[in-house]
Amino acid sequence: MIFFPALLCLVWFTTFGGTARGQHIVDGYTGVTDNVAAGKLEIAPFKMFDELPMRVLLSSLAMLLTLLFFITSSDSGYIH
Numbered sequence: 001m002i003f004f005p006a007l008l009c010l011v012w013f014t015t016f017g018g019t020a021r022g023q024h025i026v027d028g029y030t031g032v033t034d035n036v037a038a039g040k041l042e043i044a045p046f047k048m049f050d051e052l053p054m055r056v057l058l059s060s061l062a063m064l065l066t067l068l069f070f071i072t073s074s075d076s077g078y079i080h
Contacts (some may be wrong), residue, residue, distance in 0.1 A: 020048045027051070 023029040031047035049058040 016045070016048065019052070023048065023078075024050055 020032045023031075024033055029051055031050065032044045035041070035044045035047055045062060046059055049055045050061070052058060
């Protein structure tokens with residue numbers, strides 16, 4: 001039961017980490033690293049999405065998943 005979420009996280013981190021790294025090393029795009037260095041961590045993933053196809057879909061999906069995370073965390077912390 002715990003294996004599937006761990007595998008999903010591994011795929012997620014590998015995919016997006018590799019994409020950001022590839023954008024920086026291969027393409028010379030510094031949008032992500034500039035924002036991280038400036039302490040604007042919340043903007044960094046969206047800067048990475050700007051350079052990918054379907055950036056609006058990816059940004060919307062990221063916002064939806066973040067919202068789902070907060071709703072689920074808040075609901076699980078609620079004491080009945």
